[in-house]
Amino acid sequence: xxxxxxxxxxxxxxxxxxxxxxxxxxxxxxxxxxxxxxxxxxxxxxxxxxxxxxxxxxxxxxxxxxxxxxxxxxxxxxxxxxxxxxxxxxxxxxxxxxxxxxxxxxxxxxxxxxxxxxxxxxxxxxxxxxxxxxxxxxxxxxxxxxxxxxxxxxxx
Ligand SMILES: [Cu+2]
Numbered sequence: 001x002x003x004x005x006x007x008x009x010x011x012x013x014x015x016x017x018x019x020x021x022x023x024x025x026x027x028x029x030x031x032x033x034x035x036x037x038x039x040x041x042x043x044x045x046x047x048x049x050x051x052x053x054x055x056x057x058x059x060x061x062x063x064x065x066x067x068x069x070x071x072x073x074x075x076x077x078x079x080x081x082x083x084x085x086x087x088x089x090x091x092x093x094x095x096x097x098x099x100x101x102x103x104x105x106x107x108x109x110x111x112x113x114x115x116x117x118x119x120x121x122x123x124x125x126x127x128x129x130x131x132x133x134x135x136x137x138x139x140x141x142x143x144x145x146x147x148x149x150x151x152x153x154x155x156x
Contacts, residue, residue: 020101021101021102021104022100022101022102023078023100023101023102024100025078025079025080025081025099025100028054028078028080029080033052033076033102034052034054034078036061037151038052038151039052039053039054039061039062039151039153040052040053040062040065040066040151040152040153041065041066041067041142041151041152041153042150042151042152043143043146047071048071048072048073048074049067049068049071049072049073049074049142050073050074050075050076051065051067051073051074051075051076051077052076052077053065053075053076053077053086053132054077054078054079054080054097055077055078055079055080055084055085055086055097055119055123055130056079056080056081056084057081057082057123057124057126057130058119058123058124058126058127058129058130059130059132060086060117060119060130060131060132062132062153062154062155063132063133063153063155064132064133064134064135064153064154064155064156065117065132065133065134065135065153065154066135066137066142066145066152066153066154067109067134067135067136067137067142068136068137068138068139068141068142068143069109069110069111069112069136069137069138069139070108070109070110070139071108071139071142072106072108073106073107073108073109074104074105074106075093075095075103075104075105075106075107076102076103076104077095077097077102077103077105078097078098078099078100078101078102078103079097079098079099080099081099082099082123082124083096083097083098083099083121083123084096084097084119084121084123084130085097085118085119085120085121086103086105086117086119086120087117087118087119087120088107088115088117088134089115089116089117089118090115091107091109091115092107093105093107094120096121097121109136111136112136112137112138113135113136114133114134114135114136115133115134115136116131116132116133116134117131117132117133117134118130118131118132119131133154135154
């Protein structure tokens with residue numbers, strides 16, 4: 001059993017993920033899932049929320065991610081240039097954004113509040129200033145905004 005677990009662990013760590021989604025980083029702005037008008041938070045038919053975001057030197061789009069509390073959240077994110085990191089402080093959300101690939105993360109936040117979202121992969125001279133925010137609001141407030149907007153964010 002221990003041997004199997006060790007083998008599975010090494011296998012998983014060394015082999016590419018079984019299902020890898022790719023995306024052309026040079027055409028993100030031209031169309032497809034990560035075009036600017038499609039970024040932000042969207043409610044799915046099952047009531048879950050999908051957040052689409054990109055990292056680029058030296059910011060995240062959207063700069064402020066708006067999500068409802070107590071709701072399954074799926075984050076789909078990628079990079080437009082070099083490797084960036086997406087870390088939501090005080091949570092276990094932490095992923096690398098690699099140009100050419102879609103990073104998929106799941107999360108659920110119980111408490112309304114705000115978290116900082118720094119880039120946690122050194123991505124050149126402007127890295128220190130690459131910060132985003134995640135704002136969690138009560139679900140009913142989120143639904144009220146979603147009734148009037150197709151994609152939500154808290155960018156002012
Ligand atoms: Cu970065």
